[in-house]
Amino acid sequence: MLRPHSVRYVARFLFPVGALGSIAMFIGAAWYVFHASAPETITLPLGLPDLPFHIRLDALSAFFLMILGLSSAGISLFAAGYFRSGEGTAPGVLGLYYHVFLASMAIVILADDAYLFMVAWETMALSSYFLVTSQHRIPEIRSAGFLYLLMAHLGAVCILLSFGVMQGGSWQFTLDAMRGASLSPFWASVAFTLALIGFGAKAGLVPMHVWLPEAHPAAPSPVSAMMSGLMLKTAIYGLLRVTFDLLHVHFWQWGVAVLALGLFSGLFGAIFAAVQTDMKRLLAYSSIENIGLIFTGIGLSILFAASHLLLFAALALSAALIHALNHSLFKSMLFLATGSVLHATRQRSLGKLGGLIRYMPWVATLALIGTLAIAGLPPLNGFISEWLLLQSFLFTPRLPHAFINMLIPLGAAALALTVALAAYVMVKFYGVIFLGQPREPSLQQAHDANWLERLGLSWLAAGCIVIGVQPQLALHAAGKATRLLVGQAVVPDPSLWRIAPIAPAQASYSGSIFLGVIVCVVAITFLGVRLLAHGRMRRTAAWDCGYRWQTSRMQDTAEGFGQPIRHMFGAFFQMERQLPSADDMNPRYQMHIEDRFWRAMYRPIAAAVPRLADAISVLQGGRLAIYLLYSFLTLLGLLVFVLWL
Amino acid sequence: MALKFVPFMWQFGEVILAVALAPLFAGWIGQCRAWMQNRSAPPLTQQYRMLRKLFKKDVALAENASRLYRTAPYVLFATMVLVAAITPSVVTDLPFAHAADAIALIGLFATARVFQALAAMDIGTSFGTLGARREMMVGFLAEPAILMVFFNAFLLFDSTALTSLVDNYSTHPSVIDPSVIFAAIAFVMVLLAENARIPIDNPATHLELTMIHEAMVLEYSARHLALVEWASSLKLFNYVCIGIALFLPWGIAIHGANLIAILIALAALSVKLAFCGAVLALIESLSAKLRIFRAPEFLAMAFLIAVLGLLVHLLLGANTNA
Incomplete structure (x- = not known):
């Protein structure tokens, strides 16, 4: 049983241990929430020289750690019974990605400098990418994974830029420094907008939602559960941290923007979920709806x-x-x-x-x-x-x-x-x-x-x-x-x-009164009907108006x-839609529903990127002399720039 | 010490009153309708006789019916009893009234609706799923409208708790805001839609193209059917009581419950119920059943009327402030 590659070892040992870890995380975070008040900070001597990792536990991160611990304990327990060999990636490797994914989410929530935050954020994106593509022999799953990776990185770039704006010229990348930085209204709004786009892309806010209904259903179910249930929440955490803690909320216009996007996402997700025919896609759209409610x-x-x-x-x-x-x-x-x-x-x-x-x-x-x-x-x-x-x-x-x-x-x-x-x-x-x-x-x-x-x-x-x-x-x-x-x-x-x-x-x-009264009345009615009338019953065919x-x-x-x-x-x-005619012997009904955002927004962008690349490729003539000329011109330009200043 | 249990006694009495009166109220509407349509009316006690008959019969249960299907009638009945416990129809000094405000009541109605729809889908007949789908559709269209009605009440009296609303309405009878009229119209429209009345649904027909509520309960029989029917008459009763609490609260015992106040409140309640029943019967006699896809228009209309009420209030408020 304890051979490291066996499925039983991974399933019956690693995942339950992970679940115990999650429960410990939940209890720790809950203890902090209900008892402690001051934030706890630690500086870890890891990372690059002169750029140590900072960790901070405060009420906001403790709340999100509670969410993470509570739900992931259930997911890990389930995963212990779920994963079996012969389904894409081997269970051992899956178990590794799974726990890296879980740990990186915890670090995202605990990070207290932009550097550690981004490292954990990227680890989270990559490990979940490998989890999504665990059935990588299926082409649709590969392309869903690619779309996910692409959107995750576009979002990450925005978040990185947002941190860049928020350090406000101090070149200090700890969140503490950003808290203290005073930004002009314009730059604060720029930082907020970038954060909204970046975290919105991760959360699946419309119109950055297109990856979500592709990637979440493609993953194995416990991973879908982790992504929908937990990963989206790290984006919520990030937005709250940036908006309220780092930028200290300046303008009500930000609220209107978030509110409008949230309401639209909610309605959009609910409407699309109602017309889905794949059970996991339906749930993915429902996630967009719920994220919409949270953003509202x-x-x-x-x-x-x-x-x-x-x-x-x-x-x-x-x-x-x-x-x-x-x-x-x-x-x-x-x-x-x-x-x-x-x-x-x-x-x-x-x-x-x-x-x-x-x-x-x-x-x-x-x-x-x-x-x-x-x-x-x-x-x-x-x-x-x-x-x-x-x-x-x-x-x-x-x-x-x-x-x-x-x-x-x-x-x-x-x-x-x-x-x-x-x-x-x-x-x-x-x-x-x-x-x-x-x-x-x-x-x-x-x-x-x-x-x-x-x-x-x-x-x-x-x-x-x-x-x-x-x-x-x-x-x-x-x-x-x-x-x-x-x-x-x-x-x-x-x-x-x-x-x-x-x-x-x-x-x-x-x-409690709701549940109590309903349960009591059900019990009383049940007993009353049995005592005052009778409990006779027979099974027959369904009536259905006599058809x-x-x-x-x-x-x-x-x-x-x-x-x-x-x-x-x-x-x-x-x-x-393709509707059958009235006298069709083999009637077939076909319908295809597509998101309007694909045609209106994503396809044009996807078509524009290669065109742009073609246009730029003119610069790459392939001749050494021309490249040397570029270097020379760049040097000349820099020289002029330096002398000018 | 004994005094502490008195409110619970009133609470219990009110619930019993609602459960007992609900079939009578449904019978009264049927009688009014029959009079208005020049038919001879069934006796007022017709509903009770039907319930007694149904409780006596043996249940005929479809072979593939699951436990959910058999539990749903009890849950439906229980949720409606809970609503009756929360709605102040006779006194406002109710211990359970603080368990929910008007918005939570919307949620409670939604719980009942979802259970009924799920039970309708359980056997897997064509009519059951059809009814479930239509019921859920009417439900999601009605919720925004009813929410706007409660929003309006909140703007007027700064509360969504029904007991506070009743207190405020009855102690400030001079505050008759024009928005209340809009809200009342919207509320009546939602009431008709939610309780499967004409013009959205016809409680008296089993015509497959039009039915909603009846389609869902087709497979139920005997005691299950009795509970479902009782629950739906209780739902109508509750809706009317909520309407009374919002728009005609006078007479409800607001200064604690003593015997005289209760007697007055009971008399007022019976007069108001008789009046509301007659009005409902009149509306149902005057209007025709709408096609199912006209239901969104009907409920959108209710929503717009409620929003109009809100805007009227906000604009008038802006005027008086300025």
């Missing part, structure tokens, strides 16, 4: 903070932070559940699944919790952050900008639409995969997940339930981070059973379920 919260918070309404800024920021935590839990869980489905059925197309609740009861039950949570339904955790976000929208009329005031209620409506659409999407996701009749005969041989996979899923499900029922904990932890960033914190209501972020007379919510035979093909397909969305939001899609 950040944007609102910037708006409030720049207008000196710090308590409301803290409220919106808490909503964003808690949503980041929630999303890491339920999105990881759903990606892992698709992994179990994939192993059990070899299918990832929604059109070939169905009825799995009867063959995979464990996965179906746990995935139901994740589905309800991500759909933003009380009493689970997804609702908490969405409720807080809507609460913070309520206070926007207090902003001192008349026109923004009148527009922002529409933003709240867009948010409500997004959240409700997310529920639509998740009903589709769960209903088509787990409910109904199996759409392929082979599905009846599907087997349930093994015990390690169940353990991983249960861990994440427990997180969803605990945060949903006891949101005070999350609000308290987020409060420490908001106190650091905007100097205020939303206090959860002193009574243990509810949260009332601003004042109990204004709004309060109690997940004589029904096949699995009469259910809604994934396309069918998305049809109302295609009908209503047609303007968002680039749609190509």
Whole structure:
């Protein structure tokens, strides 16, 4: 068992040890959040001479470390049961990349100088690239990986430039120096814009989102879970660190930009998720939607903070932070559940699944919790952050900008639409995969997940339930981070059973009462019906208005379920359809939906790059004399430049 | 010490009242409709008789029905009972009222809707999935509109907690903002759509092209069907009570619960319910069922009316401030 290359060694030893490490990280970060107050800093004698690595643990990084530890513990447990040989890259190498990926995310969150941050950021991008392309024999996966690498690096360049601007001429690259640097409004805005583009590209903010629905589904499921659940959060962390901690929020216009991008991403992601037919792509688009919600919260918070309404800024920021935590839990869980489905059925197309609740009861039950949570339904955790976000929208009329005031209620409506659409999407996701009749005969041989996979899923499900029922904990932890960033914190209501972020007379919510009452009433009703009436039951064929035979093909397909969305939001899609004629003997229905951003933005850029390269290649004549001439001219130019000054 | 449990007693009484009255209210609407349409009406107790009959019958369950399908009716019923516990229909001094504000109630309705849609998809019949899809569609269109209504209430009285709203409305009867009228119209439109009433859905038909709610519950029978039907009449009752709390709160016992105040509140509630039922029946008798793809227009209209109310309020507010 303990031979280093064997799958059993990797699976049953390395991954559980990784999970223990994650739990330790979670406990440490949680201890720091609830007990310590001052930031802890360490200087490591590593790195280049005169350029040591700085590490800093404060409330913001501790909050994100908590997210990382909590979710990755569940993912690692699941991965211990998931990876097996014969699927692309050997498990041993995969295990190495996986843990490097995990460690680099932790270092990104802890880094206290731009140098270490960028090194960890790039390690994160590279290790995840190798994880995405673990099935590298499939051409689509290779090209998805390439697209991911490209976008990751474009983003990294922007972040690097942003750090360059923020050092403000001091040439000190520690974050401490940047905190103290005073930038002119113009340069601060430049740094903010670069950071927004860089971190936005990593987070999958529209219009930098195109890599996300390609790369996340291509990876093995635990890796998809890591990328969607955790890696996107490092981008959120980066943006918060830069905007609030390093640049100290100057302008409400930044908030409007982030808010608009966030709302648009949310709606865009939800609409596209509704028309997907591949279960992992659907989840990837849903990640774009959730990132949109998080950015909406950040944007609102910037708006409030720049207008000196710090308590409301803290409220919106808490909503964003808690949503980041929630999303890491339920999105990881759903990606892992698709992994179990994939192993059990070899299918990832929604059109070939169905009825799995009867063959995979464990996965179906746990995935139901994740589905309800991500759909933003009380009493689970997804609702908490969405409720807080809507609460913070309520206070926007207090902003001192008349026109923004009148527009922002529409933003709240867009948010409500997004959240409700997310529920639509998740009903589709769960209903088509787990409910109904199996759409392929082979599905009846599907087997349930093994015990390690169940353990991983249960861990994440427990997180969803605990945060949903006891949101005070999350609000308290987020409060420490908001106190650091905007100097205020939303206090959860002193009574243990509810949260009332601003004042109990204004709004309060109690997940524990929700769950308690629902469970009690279900129990009482059940017993009452049994006692007062009876419990007789017989099994028959489904009625369905008396139609004589029904096949699995009469259910809604994934396309069918998305049809109302295609009908209503047609303007968002680039749609190509081939409809069969009425007297076709073998009717075939084909549809292709494309993102408009590909045609409008990315294809032109992709076409322009080679043209530009061709134009520049004129300089490369290939003759030595000409190159010498270039050197001579450059020297001459430099000489003139130096003498001139 | 005994005094501490008194609010819980009122709380319990209010929930029982809602659960018991909800079928009666649905019966009352049916009776009004029948009168207006010149038909002879079924007795007011028709709904109770139907429930009793259904509880007596044996459940006929489809062979492939899963546990989710059998649990969903109980969950639906439980969520609606919870909404009834939170909505102040008789007194405002309710212990559970602080468990949720109006926005959390939207979430609770969404929970019920999602459970019903999932249960409808469980057997895998064509009608079930069709109903689930349509129900979710109506749901996501209705949510922005209802949110705008609550936004409006927040702008007026700085709260989304229903009990505070009732207190404020009834103690400031002079504050009749024009935006309230817009909000009320939008609320009624959402109420019709969310409760499967004409013009979005017809509760009295099983015509496949038009049905939404009925399509979802086609496979249910006996006690499961009874619970689903009870839950949907309770949902209608709750919606009307929320509407009453928002727009017609007078009479609700706001200064703690004593016997006289409760009696007045009960009398007021019955008058208001009778009135609202008649109005709903009138609206349903006067309008025709819309095609399913006109539903987005209907709900977009509700949304726009609510936004108009907001803008009216903000513009008037800007005027008075200046």
